[in-house]
Amino acid sequence: MGGSLLQALAAAGHRVTGFDADPDTRGAARAAGFAVADSARQAAGGAELVAVAVPLPVLPAVLDELAGHPGLITDVTSVKGPVRAMAGKHGVRRFVGGHPMAGKETSGFSAADPRLFEGCIWVLCLEPHGADFYPEAHGAHLADWLTLAALYTEIGARVVPVTAAEHDRAVAEVSHVPHLLAAALALQLADNPLAGALAAGSFRDGTRVAATRAELIAAMCGGNAVEVGHALDKVIGDLSRLRDLLDAPDPIGALTPVLAGAGNLRRAWPPKPAGEPAELPAEVEALLELGRAGGWVTAVAEDRLSVSGMRTETDRNRS
């Protein structure tokens, strides 16, 4: 992720300095002609923006190293509330949390791709009531948010403005819980070789992400445990309702309307841009409203007074 971002920002004409804990990765980046520092602190130097692209468990150490840095700091981890708290605790002065919905199975500088972010959803957190990091200057929080939004839309991302809490709830529902459902389904094969022989396409797709490294799934779900717990409670509730319908006098008739509703939601996904981009004022509440409606920012104007956004199509009646 870090290598891809380095390449994408350099390709867009920005001055970028990289650092990676792995000497081989640093060597490969230098050999490819990029500026590479010998420590995170040195890479940050007097930079206006520092993007920390490390896994969650490594983040505290890197933030410690950057303590007191006067510029804006952002991250790319999949949980935003805990990271926000962590940044405050580690003396970060200006922070906007980010989460690009992009990733590759491969890692290392040779796997980096400057076009990785084209069309990708990139959450940037925006807080409504004066952010913790900007207690006396709410406008500064929005200004920093707009700086990042301009940068990321420039390299092709669709920037979604949401609060950290809204982000953590939504990814629990549609990213973290699906990994737990896949695991529960895979567990049905335990001591059950006949089932393994009869399993086909619905099992294959429903369990695909269960093959992800257990440590990664555990860190993702356990790092967002409260929201994942709530989201899983809701799914278990919906499954229990489906289970009750199986006991109905006419289970087929009872199940059909619920399954039809689920099918409509799935067929309407992924959301599509609805018409032409619209103009939106650069105001916190308007941006958060856009995010809640499933919209995203596609461009930020030079004067930072307006953004372009799209609203997603949410017609759940489409068959």
Added chain:
Amino acid sequence: MGGSLLQALAAAGHRVTGFDADPDTRGAARAAGFAVADSARQAAGGAELVAVAVPLPVLPAVLDELAGHPGLITDVTSVKGPVRAMAGKHGVRRFVGGHPMAGKETSGFSAADPRLFEGCIWVLCLEPHGADFYPEAHGAHLADWLTLAALYTEIGARVVPVTAAEHDRAVAEVSHVPHLLAAALALQLADNPLAGALAAGSFRDGTRVAATRAELIAAMCGGNAVEVGHALDKVIGDLSRLRDLLDAPDPIGALTPVLAGAGNLRRAWPPKPAGEPAELPAEVEALLELGRAGGWVTAVAEDRLSVSGMRTETDRNRS
């Protein structure tokens, strides 16, 4: 399915007569040079074997039309216990239930494919304690089973011998319940456009089969309601245990071993043939043991005294 089977059996050198309720399908099959009758009863004629390839709701009417037919009758529906009961009720004299794990999105004779069954798993039901349809001649049940197994292995299928009850339980676990999990996951998008915008690969794969026609999912699950209910109870139980682990003092550490177990099961799937095919006596218990172990029959010897089988690899410790 019927058209593909007609073509596959004809290509293997058998005399086959087809019938379809749709005159266009009959016309297309005749134009392609196949023998086509004007009714199910006429198609059955003095045939040694009648394969009824119709959806479950249509099956009673077709079985009625075939009542008293002296030859062997089989079907291709996805639930075997209820169909077995239905066949008895409708006066079928010799019956072996079947379920090929093959299917196409398209239908009609033009979509038929004589190679559809190559490598496909085809369940053929075998009952241990004298089958209902053969009260005084248990050997006749096995002989009919072997006839079908020889025919289907000849056109490339891997024939799995299981009881109707074992089949219905296994498909509930790995085929029917996955459709309900996909539906429950899709329902999380209701009134939740932000979640729809942030959903990515895990949501896409986990919900893919939720887009299947609701009537088909409902008929499949509702037609096997008792076993699907038991299997769903088990999955809900496993999800509830995962949910409790999220409340542990160290949720990441608590989740990891369970997720690792699920990942190992998923990575060991699909099962692979273990070594060379083995010989097995043509005995009901030995065949059922093969099926329970996740094995299948690949060939039936001319004299019907032995079958070739494979055992699947079930090493759950493979990482």
